[in-house]
Amino acid sequence: MANRIGRPTSLSRRTILRAGAMGAAALATLPLAACGPGGNAEHYFRLAETHPEDYPTTLGDKRFAELVRERSSGRIQIQVFAGGRLGEEADIIEQVQLGVIEMTRVSSAPMAEFATPMGLFGLPYIFDDADHMWRFLDADDGGQKLLGEMETAGFKGLCYFDPGARSFYTTDKVITSPEDVRGLKFRVQETAVIMDFIEALGGSPTPMGYGEVYSSLQSGLLDGAENNPPSYYSASHYEIAPNYTLDEHMRVAEILIVNRSVWEDLPAEDQDLLQQAAADAVPFQKEKWNAQVDADMQKLRDAGVTITRVGDITPWRAATQSVIDKYGEQYAEYLDRIDALRPSSQH
Ligand code: GTR
Numbered sequence: 001m002a003n004r005i006g007r008p009t010s011l012s013r014r015t016i017l018r019a020g021a022m023g024a025a026a027l028a029t030l031p032l033a034a035c036g037p038g039g040n041a042e043h044y045f046r047l048a049e050t051h052p053e054d055y056p057t058t059l060g061d062k063r064f065a066e067l068v069r070e071r072s073s074g075r076i077q078i079q080v081f082a083g084g085r086l087g088e089e090a091d092i093i094e095q096v097q098l099g100v101i102e103m104t105r106v107s108s109a110p111m112a113e114f115a116t117p118m119g120l121f122g123l124p125y126i127f128d129d130a131d132h133m134w135r136f137l138d139a140d141d142g143g144q145k146l147l148g149e150m151e152t153a154g155f156k157g158l159c160y161f162d163p164g165a166r167s168f169y170t171t172d173k174v175i176t177s178p179e180d181v182r183g184l185k186f187r188v189q190e191t192a193v194i195m196d197f198i199e200a201l202g203g204s205p206t207p208m209g210y211g212e213v214y215s216s217l218q219s220g221l222l223d224g225a226e227n228n229p230p231s232y233y234s235a236s237h238y239e240i241a242p243n244y245t246l247d248e249h250m251r252v253a254e255i256l257i258v259n260r261s262v263w264e265d266l267p268a269e270d271q272d273l274l275q276q277a278a279a280d281a282v283p284f285q286k287e288k289w290n291a292q293v294d295a296d297m298q299k300l301r302d303a304g305v306t307i308t309r310v311g312d313i314t315p316w317r318a319a320t321q322s323v324i325d326k327y328g329e330q331y332a333e334y335l336d337r338i339d340a341l342r343p344s345s346q347h
Helices: 013-027 056-071 089-098 116-122 130-138 143-148 192-200 210-218 229-234 260-264 268-302 314-319 321-327 332-340
Strands: 043-048 076-081 103-107 155-161 166-170 185-188 204-207 224-227 243-250 254-259 306-309
Touching: 043 056, 043 089, 056 076, 056 103, 056 155, 056 254, 056 268, 076 268, 089 103, 089 254, 116 143, 116 192, 116 332, 130 143, 130 332, 143 155, 155 260, 155 268, 185 192, 185 210, 192 204, 192 243, 192 321, 210 224, 229 268, 254 260, 268 306, 314 321
Parallel strands: 043 076, 043 103, 185 204, 185 224, 243 306
Antiparallel strands: 103 254, 155 254, 166 224, 166 243
């Protein structure tokens, strides 16, 4: 049976065959472990990353890998495959689930199709700002508990990385109000909650992998897409869709995950080592993230992108309330936690 975005709900034969082929392709890269600096490694893990080498999440992955290598004296080697070299995110998640690829840094949006609790981050306008989001992500009864909810789907969640805030961009029409989205075709990440968000605004959601967005904007298949400044800039989408409207509708947490059996096969000391290295990579990634957002906003201004700041999100919240109504009960526990962590509820 296929779900509403057309992804198989169970693994198809095609997927397994493709995963096998991918495994063979990935094995071709093994010389690092076999005779290079990783020659003496007891464990060699691949970590798939969709972004380029110098992107803040990739830098976070690499910091994690470096800490693991140092602290294990080279016994555990993690090689980061950046730039989507191992495939698009939804496929990578399937392969990590199968254990063909051991690790990935991925967006929680496509993960929601595998572990529904992660759909929380696709709900619109739930965080006031980055600090509010981090209070939730760091909370034992919030984000940390949520990470554990991926285990039944076959994943061990190690940590979150900063995802920034996603905003709309369009090829022609400048969006200044929720009504402007009506009738436009927007690319979305491959998950139902975000499709509902675009539909609530009267737009037409088109789920597709990240790597296809540029050409789909170029060919006119799409009127726009949405993302944070570093993605909008690094994927060059601004060249074709030069109108950026900062409504900051979602903070779709980035997650670092490991195949669950790979994780469970590690001795407890190595699990602790990996867990601590992931935790220690987080502040580094956040710092890189914040610097990148500032630098990229400047580059976007320099490139002549029309940047529209949304001062008041009240009408946007109102226009998309149906999404919260639809999923509110399902995510009630976490939404309550998020509400309790708003600065206004802190005293
Ligand atoms: C980025 C995210 C990627 C990918 C991409 C997308 O912000 O970091 O992992 O999910 O968005 O829109 O597909």
